Amino acid sequence: MLQRILVWDVPTRVFHWTLALSFAGAYLTSEGERYRDIHLALGYLMLGMIAFRLVWGFVGTAYARFGAFLFKPAAVVGYVRSLLSPSPQHYVGHNPAGGVAIFLLLTLGLLIGLSGLGLYWEFGDEDLFEELHEITANLMLGVVVVHIAGVLISSVLHRENLVRAMFTGYKQAANAVSITRSYVWLGMVMALLSAVFLIVYLSGS
Template identity: 45%
Template sequence: MNKPMSNAVGATGKLRQMILVWDMPVRVFHWLLVICFAGAWLTSESERLQMIHYAFGYTACFLILIRLVWGVIGTRYARFSQFLKSPKAVLGHFMAMLRGHPHHDVGHNPAGGLVMVVLMVLILVIGLSGYLSVKEVLGDFAGEIHESVASLALAVVILHVLAAIIMSLLEKQNLVRSMVNGKKQGMPEQAIRYPQYLVGAVILLGSLYFFYLILSGALPALTQ
């Protein structure tokens, strides 16, 4: 049988096909972070939902710390060494996009990797400033930093979503769906071998348990 016509042709002349790129830990991290960020933002103005706000915010930071570890020991496309590029490479990526010739990276492209790291740093700053605000350290300054950086992070999230939509159109593949099923177009030899379901399950359960600990007040050092 002939292969589907929807498969793109790679630089080597071989047909590209759907391959496993994103392991389960990366996917679990991504969607839990989406939920935590949205939840923290939506509960930020309510005193009645203050503990829920704390739980979402601290769990987001917990996820970032896990992602930092997985970025070193994880599978091929989860590693920072795979997608953190030099400023020259990031600029080259943007210029190629403007010329209508974007790079079809299997993992994160240079710009996407940069945005992800910036967002991770911002969320950690939000968490730290929120903690200092709870402890009434630095007076109102910590609270102002918390709110300002949260607004900046929201802008980065919106930029990230728009970029995902644009790149989906340019690359002719659904990048949002790829973060659900873990698959993107590429050569068979570019695929990762193991989805790491067990590690993903541990991250999911660990994050839910940490969320519960914060919500129930079992970690008063973070909320009082």
Template identity: 45%
Template sequence: MAADDQPESAGVRVWDRVVRSFHWALVLSFATAWLTRHSSEDIHHWAGYAAAALIALRLVWGILGTPYARFSQFVRGPAAVLSYLCAMLSGREARHIGHNPAGGAMVVALIAVMSATALTGWLMTMDAFFGVPWVEAAHSLAAHGLLLLVLVHIGGVTLASFRHRENLVRAMITGRKREAEQADIP
């Protein structure tokens, strides 16, 4: 039985196939670009182009997609993010069915920095910017910043999985999370 065809008793459907496919394809494109940065220019470039195309798709899907895919569902202001982070530090953060405020901020940060990495990488292939030191420095800074964000993201997913007794990696594969409990935020 396909993950999206599971009975409702298997949990609530949160992340649709577009979001899940985007997520894992972006993981693959970033890992490919990172691992080929010094060895295969063509593969590195195509991984960057794939990442840029995926980001464009996600931006559209963040407006037109299913409810939990929409930015309006999970992007919160700085005060909400800070409040959530403070609750995390005290071990009192609420479980969210979709992205929590910190996770939403991370999605925005990852999209922004991935976009900057792809843009500066593309600029480096153009005659007007080839070999220009500030473009190369910006690309390197963005790529290293992206790696740092990915590591923080993995840490946040691990912490949330542990705290809320829920395997978020499996949820990003199946699209389903356990049903909301009374204290959870839909």
């Protein structure tokens, strides 16, 4: 019997949507000098969110921890193959393909941020940092597109709204354990600090 359980804590949800919006905004403002300050502010915010997620991946709630979605290659292949079968494999948290996407997004996001810092602060070879910054940003965009497609496909095959789940934190599942704490206070602090940072940074630019 399906039950409504809490899967995604508030900090994980705040991270998810803040990362998505900051990357999209930074990508759209990457050309020219007119929106340079916005691009930099969003880049810093994205790096801050990734730093938080790297920590939360070890100390966060059950489904947010890296160990919950660190799968072997065989499991990833098996899951993808199961999507073509009448009974695709179902996971309460991140499925194996989604887990791969998360690790790729974190890695690419970190490379984007660090190469951006190297370029802005002129730490070394400017051409190298610029090329790395552009390549990793385009790769991340590609991963985002595949990730979104995967979410939509999984939502249809499993008959569950994964996008809504990342807003509410709740999913329908059988024989699964709900997390006991959602850490609302931490999510609120993250959202508030993000807003304050953007306001202060942009007002001082």
